[in-house]
Amino acid sequence: MADVPKRADLAEVPPEQAPDLTAAPEAIQAEVPPELVAQTLGEYVRAYAARIRAGESGVLPVIAAMLAIVIVFEVVSPNHLFLSAGNLVNLFQQSAVFMVLAMAEGFALILGEIDLSIGFVGALGAAVTVQLVQPQTTNWPWPAAVAAGLLTATVFGLIQGTLITRLRIPSFIVTLAGYLIANGLFLQVLLLGPFSGYPNLAGFSDNLKVIYNLMWGSIDPTVSWIATAVVVLGLGLLIYLSDNRRRRSGLVAPPTSLTLIKIGLIAVVAVVVVLICNTNRANIGTLEGVPWVIPIVLAVLGVWTVLLQRTRYGRYVYAIGGNPEAARRAGINLSIVRTVAFGLCSFTAGIGMLLYASLLNGMSNNVQGGQYVLYAVAAAVIGGTSLFGGRGKPLHGVLGGLVIGGIYNGMFLVGLSFQWEYIVTGLVLLGAVTIDSLSRRGSASGSVTRV
Amino acid sequence: MSAASAEHVASNEPLLKVRELDKHFGPVQALYHINLDLPSGQVTALCGDNGAGKSVLTKCIAGIYQPDHGQVFWEGQPVHIRAARDASRLGIETVYQDLALADNLDIVQNMFLGRxxxxxxxxxxxxxxxxxxxxxxxxxxxxxxxxxQPVASLSGGQRQSVAVAKAVMWNSKLVIMDEPTAALGVVQTKMVLDLIKRLRDRGLAVMVISHNLNDVFEVADRIAVMYLGRVVVQDQTSSFDRQSVVEYMTTGGLGRSGGRRTQES
Known part of the structure; x- marks a missing residue:
């Protein structure tokens, strides 16, 4: 494609080659990701600007939302506490729950389905784990208890997936029923043992301590730096070598400068996060280092990104979300892919709510599983996952989770009461879905684009 | 390549032979005693009015429907095509009207979907x-x-081209195309017709289902016409004119004394 360079800036140059009578040029410009056609950084920037003008906003809304949250809450929070190291680490911890739940919901959303049950299904799994590690009763070792909790959630999800695919009941209904059933089972599990419905993680058992440390444990600052360096260098090298190999073999690849900027961005974010976490955030004594929860979230992000973007299974999930009929004709077993996706969704929700149990230092009937589903959907959609299926990434859940976590954290700092938190979160969800809906309508064929 | 010489090149045995094929859905007889030949290196156009049974026949060949009676021969051997997978194993690929591409996936991802x-x-x-x-x-x-780029950003003709390319990627020997030019503009139609000719020149058998007689006479070596569930005539394109094809499509050729009818009703 020799004429690709000059076609990158379509705003001025009409498509001279192959006059496509059925395609609107501005739609093409909006839908072709700039990194596919740009040969230099300048072209990339211009193509990106053209995309934004055409209504394909990409990650801009989520960046804008983050900036707005930071500015607003930094100004209005008492003593400008919002950007203090202590609060930012706190923010990461709170956001971690939303991030993992949003990644869970992503499996259902990419398929074009929805799972309303993940809050309580995850809570049920977490309650099982918290009950099993209690030294007074079962006193299971923590790996077994965690596995049992996650298995409980996964089986629940697989049953829901089976009902959705085999009996063809809409996922909305099945998971709404699942929400109530999981809520009931969750409350029932809480009542087991001598804890009056409040099994907690306080005590002198190593197993309790590990679950507690999921959220509250910190990695030694020096180890934090070394691990970060290893991860960033490894990831950077992987991205660079892969892009370079594709460039050399004449395959579609971004320009070198863009690859380097991408790697640089990852490094900057990593260094900033570690700097914040390694600041002493205790009022008295020392409390520093990267919380365990950050590598946990990154591990979930990494594994699910590889699964969705680099394996056959992941490709089928996107294909089903984009066009189930095409997937069926390609010989894909839709029932199995869908059922497994609901299982993975619940499994991930189990991880998310286990983190939440750790954050709360136990489980109680105060857990708002229903509210957390909505936060998860909001986070995924704010991050860029489409409610209409076929489009979304685990990374979107992480970015959106940070936004929701920021709102949640900021409103708490300002001292707004619960009713306002509900209203603001509802408005944010509405706003995100509106953006999603508009960008879908704006695209040429009314179809979803970027995977 | 003229139609007459192609007939010799393609040996006596057509790639795919359908003999006495019947299909009914409940009380509705969709196909009666269908006989159809699809030789290699030739484009066979399947014409017929709505409801004539073109799609049902196509789906029987593609393995989506099971015929009730009759036999399908592939390279002279009797075969049973029970599923779409059987068809693709033989080398039969179908390009459907609604294209069967996932909009959110890119061209490469779509071409390899499922494989x-x-x-x-x-x-x-x-x-x-x-x-x-x-x-x-x-x-x-x-x-x-x-x-x-995602398939969503392609024009109709480009999408059709990707769908065809997807079909020929797998060493297919027979490509069936359902209304390949139905939704396309003039330039796009030409692009797809040229593509069909290139498939034929590669020695593939191509079956094109079309209403558009301009396209049929532009690209087909042979024409088969269906009327109310029967193949009423099939022959070299040169033995038809537009008038006669339209007549076969609308009346089944009942009023005609000439023409080579393969089925008597």
Missing amino acids: ERLRNRLLDEDNMERAAKETLASLRVTTVRSIR
Whole structure:
């Protein structure tokens, strides 16, 4: 494609080659990701600007939302506490729950389905784990208890997936029923043992301590730096070598400068996060280092990104979300892919709510599983996952989770009461879905684009 | 390649023979005693009014429906095509009217959908992209800006080209196309018709289902006409004119004394 360079800036140059009578040029410009056609950084920037003008906003809304949250809450929070190291680490911890739940919901959303049950299904799994590690009763070792909790959630999800695919009941209904059933089972599990419905993680058992440390444990600052360096260098090298190999073999690849900027961005974010976490955030004594929860979230992000973007299974999930009929004709077993996706969704929700149990230092009937589903959907959609299926990434859940976590954290700092938190979160969800809906309508064929 | 010489080149045995095929849905008889030949290296146009049974016949060949009676011969051997997978194993690929492409996936991902190549259990994107690029280049599909752009951003003709390229990638011997030019403009139609000719020149058997007689006479070597569930006539394109095809399509050729009827009703 020799004429690709000059076609990158379509705003001025009409498509001279192959006059496509059925395609609107501005739609093409909006839908072709700039990194596919740009040969230099300048072209990339211009193509990106053209995309934004055409209504394909990409990650801009989520960046804008983050900036707005930071500015607003930094100004209005008492003593400008919002950007203090202590609060930012706190923010990461709170956001971690939303991030993992949003990644869970992503499996259902990419398929074009929805799972309303993940809050309580995850809570049920977490309650099982918290009950099993209690030294007074079962006193299971923590790996077994965690596995049992996650298995409980996964089986629940697989049953829901089976009902959705085999009996063809809409996922909305099945998971709404699942929400109530999981809520009931969750409350029932809480009542087991001598804890009056409040099994907690306080005590002198190593197993309790590990679950507690999921959220509250910190990695030694020096180890934090070394691990970060290893991860960033490894990831950077992987991205660079892969892009370079594709460039050399004449395959579609971004320009070198863009690859380097991408790697640089990852490094900057990593260094900033570690700097914040390694600041002493205790009022008295020392409390520093990267919380365990950050590598946990990154591990979930990494594994699910590889699964969705680099394996056959992941490709089928996107294909089903984009066009189930095409997937069926390609010989894909839709029932199995869908059922497994609901299982993975619940499994991930189990991880998310286990983190939440750790954050709360136990489980109680105060857990708002229903509210957390909505936060998860909001986070995924704010991050860029489409409610209409076929489009979304685990990374979107992480970015959106940070936004929701920021709102949640900021409103708490300002001292707004619960009713306002509900209203603001509802408005944010509405706003995100509106953006999603508009960008879908704006695209040429009314179809979803970027995977 | 003239139609007459192609007949000799393609030997006596057509690639696919359908003999005495019947299909009914409950009390509705959709296909009666269908006889149809699809020779290699030739484009066979299947014409007929709505409800004539073109789609049902296509789906019987593609393995989506099971015929009630009758026999299908592939390269002279009797075969049972029980599923779409059986058809693709034989080398039969169908390009459907609604294209069966996933809008959110890019061209490479769509072309390999369901048959992804793996390396160390992960998708081998480089390998697939190279193969897709070669196939598109060999079919001279060169108007796409990037092989990695989502199918949603393609024009109708480009989408049709990708669907065809997807079909020929798998060493297919017979490509069935359902209304390939139905939704296309003039330039796009020409692009797709040229592509069909290139498939024929490669020695593939092509069956095109079409209402558009301009396209049929432009591209077909042979024409078969269906009327109310029967193939009422099939012959070289040269033995038809537009008038006679329309007559066969609308009346089944009942009023005609001439023409070579393969079925008596």
